[in-house]
Amino acid sequence: MNGLSRETLTLNMGPQHPSTHGVLRLVLELEGETVRKCLPVIGYLHTGIEKQMETRTYLQNVTLVDRIEYVASYLEEMAFYQAVERLMDVEVPPRARYIRVLMCELNRIASHLVYLGSACLDLNLSSIFMYCFADRERFLDLSEMVSGQRMMPGYLRIGGVAADLPAEFFSAARAFLDDIPRRVDEYERLLNDNLIWRERTQGIAPLAREDAIALGATGPVLRGSGVAHDIRKLLPYGGYEEFVFDVPTEPAGDAYARYRVRMEEMRQSRGIAQQALEGLPDGPVITADPKVALPPRSDLARSMEAVIHQFKLVSEGVHPPVGDSYVATESARGEKGYFVVSDGSNRPARVHVRAPSFYNLQTLPVMVENRPLADVVVAIASIDIILGDVDR
């Protein structure tokens, strides 16, 4: 080899590259086609959400929370309210717990469909992208029925949910859940025996079990490296201990393993959602504590007390006791938790989001270094980052 061939080339990938799934920038040092060093540069989508949350009341903050992991907003709201409810020691009625679990699991399916669609699109399998987004559309319709919004639902409330499920939701949700196993099977048939998909994912972007744990990876990335780590099982929250499901793992630690984990998770989520839908208890959908939840609309005409509570909550909001709380939850991408500090006022003194995408992205250099440049695209897709979650 002569001296010239050992020269490295610095390549700037992103922040507008379509395969970076948002505004992620990578500085890659290349030796020929091989990536010698990968340096992710993040922050292009940083909007100071944590700082903004300090200036809004707990009730207003849901608007910001929804925008962090924007393809999994129900899961995001769940995480935020778990922390606030722990801080305030609020009891959530059973029906509300079931509705929350139901919406979260439907959202998890939709989020994994976005992963699958965009991961396939990166490898030019664009018909699967279309199928996945058509299926996801059905979840967005369900979300619209429930909350009035397709994305950014703002559906959860402290101590429950904003409104009960509408009558037309049940048949639509059942039809969606009935179709999911068939659709997932179909995607697997299209991909498992697809030479391009197998060659471009199997053995690509490997992440050893030890590296995954050491770098703080969670969710499908960690489970794809053979660690059965699922917060819903290990530290149940929000009523997950009442549901039966498995935690799929794959030992291989490559992009294909992560794909397999997510496919199986869609089936498991469908099972949980079905259990929640069929076992839905009767009762209120929000706590009756007037210091926490708005009184029913009908009470406002009759009860002065209800009017006062309504006024206090709308104008001022809630005042959690002084202290901090953190509740781990399992989002579609891994452990999502809110570290909320209260100084006793109606606005949090500090909110920190434990963002799974932030920690998962930290494993990217391990996955791509000393491997071909073309694998970088596959690696990013297999981590399934949401830049809103990375940069907050």
Place this chain on the structure above:
Amino acid sequence: MDIAPILDRLRPHVPWGLTTPKQERGRAILFASAGVLIEVLQAARRHLALDSLVDLTCWDRLPAAPRYEVVYLLGQAAGADRLTVKVQIEDERPRLSTATGIYAGAAWPEREVFDMFGIVFEGHPDLRRILMPEEWEGHPLRRDYALTEEAVEFKGHTPKVPSEIIPFFPPRSAAGSGGDPPPVPG
């Protein structure tokens, strides 16, 4: 879930006098002084098998002293054990030893805490800003860092210069609704 044993199991391995255990809202919390932080993290990793750093963050306690509280959340892969370690440090040249030698995953969150609060992690392999641009001045999540409006280049838009929309105002009383209204600029 019983969280007492985890603190008891840690007790023989750390200088207990320099730490304060606490159990709160289902979490086992250990307050450590900055000097013994690394020792505590090492002991947790070695003797409690807490092999992953789940989260690392900080908050500004202003006007209380010491000003900053750095929070380490340690967890276990495929296990349910959790331990929160808190360290309080002073305002003057805030610094701590890096945890990257024990938990490699501390690299990015330490950069974030440095970026947002200006806490220097000594021995960190690559301590640069992570979310804010490199040439940014100040540390945005400090409580005395005011939210400001950025001038936008729309016709007819007059930025509210000096542009402090929500400046820092004194902490609200527990009974109060939301503190004093922001002072009128100019």
